[in-house]
Amino acid sequence: xxxxxxxxxxxxxxxxxxxxxxxxxxxxxxxxxxxxxxxxxxxxxxxxxxxxxxxxxxxxxxxxxxxxxxxxxxxxxxxxxxxxxxxxxxxxxxxxxxxxxxxxxxxxxxxxxxxxxxxxxxxxxxxxxxxxxxxxxxxxxxxxxxxxxxxxxxxxxxxxxxxxxxxxxxxxxxxxxxxxxxxxxxxxxxxxxxxxxxxxxxxxxxxxxxxxxxxxxxxxxxxxxxxxxxxxxxxxxxxxxxxxxxxxxxxxxxxxxxxxxxxxxxxxxxxxxxxxx
Amino acid sequence: xxxxxxxxxxxxxxxxxxxxxxxxxxxxxxxxxxxxxxxxxxxxxxxxxxxxxxxxxxxxxxxxxxxxxxxxxxxxxxxxxxxxxxxxxxxxxxxxxxxxxxxxxxxxxxxxxxxxxxxxxxx
Numbered sequence: 001x002x003x004x005x006x007x008x009x010x011x012x013x014x015x016x017x018x019x020x021x022x023x024x025x026x027x028x029x030x031x032x033x034x035x036x037x038x039x040x041x042x043x044x045x046x047x048x049x050x051x052x053x054x055x056x057x058x059x060x061x062x063x064x065x066x067x068x069x070x071x072x073x074x075x076x077x078x079x080x081x082x083x084x085x086x087x088x089x090x091x092x093x094x095x096x097x098x099x100x101x102x103x104x105x106x107x108x109x110x111x112x113x114x115x116x117x118x119x120x121x122x123x124x125x126x127x128x129x130x131x132x133x134x135x136x137x138x139x140x141x142x143x144x145x146x147x148x149x150x151x152x153x154x155x156x157x158x159x160x161x162x163x164x165x166x167x168x169x170x171x172x173x174x175x176x177x178x179x180x181x182x183x184x185x186x187x188x189x190x191x192x193x194x195x196x197x198x199x200x201x202x203x204x205x206x207x208x209x210x211x212x213x214x215x216x217x218x219x220x221x222x223x224x225x226x227x228x229x230x231x232x233x234x235x236x237x238x239x240x241x242x243x244x245x246x247x248x249x250x251x252x253x254x255x256x257x258x259x260x261x262x263x264x265x266x267x268x269x270x271x272x273x274x275x276x277x
Numbered sequence: 278x279x280x281x282x283x284x285x286x287x288x289x290x291x292x293x294x295x296x297x298x299x300x301x302x303x304x305x306x307x308x309x310x311x312x313x314x315x316x317x318x319x320x321x322x323x324x325x326x327x328x329x330x331x332x333x334x335x336x337x338x339x340x341x342x343x344x345x346x347x348x349x350x351x352x353x354x355x356x357x358x359x360x361x362x363x364x365x366x367x368x369x370x371x372x373x374x375x376x377x378x379x380x381x382x383x384x385x386x387x388x389x390x391x392x393x394x395x396x397x398x399x400x
Contacts, residue, residue, distance in 0.1 A: 001319065001321070002318055005314070007317065044359070051354060051357065052356070054357055054358055054360070054361060055303075055357060057361060058299050058303050058357065058360040058361060058364070059303055061295075061296070061299050061364075062296050062299050062300045062303060063346050065292045065293070065296035065299070066292075066293070066296050068289065068292060070292070071297065072288060072291060072292055073288065073380060076368065076380060076384050076387065077380075077383055078364075078391070079387045080383060080386055080387055083387055083391060083394065084390060084392040087390065087393065087394055087397070090394070090397060093343035124296075137314055137379075138380075139287070189335065192387060203370075208299060208360070208364075209361045209364075209365060209387065212359070212360075212361040212391070213390075213391050213394040213395065214371055214394070216395050219332060219334075219351075219355070219358070220332055220333060221304050221332070222330075222332040224351070225330060226313070226317075226323075226330050226346075226347045226350035226354065227317065227323070227330075227347075227350075229350075229354055230313060230314045230317075230350040230353070230354060231309050231314065233306075233307070233310055233353070233354055233357055234307060234310055234311055234314065237303060237307055248278065258345075261358070268295040274293050
């Protein structure tokens with residue numbers, strides 16, 4: 001028992017580390033590792049992965065908020081879209097064919113992986129179109145970039161597009177139970193032109209809220225097995241503490257280079273799922 | 278730009294309060310989960326028959342009273358699940374204090390949607 005607990009703990013430290021760096025919940029690591037490596041029932045792996053999302057979110061938000069990398073206003077505003085989206089997803093479950101959703105969003109991710117690859121050498125967003133709605137919502141911000149050793153001021157654009165993409169992110173995470181973080185980063189990075197670090201930190205801030213909404217259901221359904229979920233939570237919290245320290249010292253360019261292969265992996269997996277279904 | 282500077286003071290206080298709330302929630306839930314896990318590994322006893330574990334808040338709290346390892350672990354996890362919800366709640370109050378009514382309303386909307394989805398899950 002102790003050895004399995006130790007393995008789960010180690011996997012979770014890694015998941016929390018990657019998750020806090022990239023603004024993802026770590027479910028893409030936890031779920032396959034638990035099911036394929038340890039032969040744990042998917043039922044409990046899903047419960048553990050939702051715990052992992054919340055642990056990554058709350059664990060990393062502490063550091064990112066303190067260092068003012070998170071855009072709290074953008075996060076709060078966009079949470080309206082993701083939570084309504086998650087509710088829509090719950091209503092749509094069993095009504096729409098998940099096959100097409102996997103395909104559509106798989107290709108969308110593939111496209112955005114290409115987009116990210118194109119701007120792989122860009123450290124900070126270049127053009128700042130003035131967006132009246134972003135001004136009204138006070139979304140523009142600034143943060144101290146430790147890797148660049150300077151204050152970075154940024155303007156937010158594409159508020160409607162970003163809001164729409166966030167809604168879609170909520171729907172698919174409600175319906176398919178995956179990718180909540182990856183689509184959030186994409187919406188902020190590609191649509192709203194936030195700096196990469198702000199996108200991942202704000203995504204981290206947000207994913208916990210969306211996950212908490214469904215965690216109650218998982219708990220009462222008996223998906224959260226304490227002997228699996230407890231080491232996951234502790235490991236992820238540890239990993240996130242390390243990840244948040246490192247992220248601030250990394251350049252956005254480096255962060256993007258880590259993000260692109262993850263994006264590719266998830267998009268190909270979604271497309272494969274869509275084809276197989 | 279000067280308008281931004283004024284706004285930023287407010288949001289910085291909000292950020293610090295939210296960060297402190299999260300830190301307290303995470304530290305407490307981490308400590309409780311850890312205690313439960315250590316109890317479980319040392320005694321080799323979950324406090325529940327076979328592979329079963331409690332699945333309702335009431336059962337969890339009842340088990341916590343008698344320090345059943347699984348109940349202690351789940352109490353910590355439940356507290357962790359509550360941290361984001363708590364964070365949204367605290368934000369509403371902080372935005373109100375900052376007289377940032379637009380964001381108090383935005384955050385309250387998120388809170389209501391969260392409650393609705395919580396209640397929907399109960400069925």
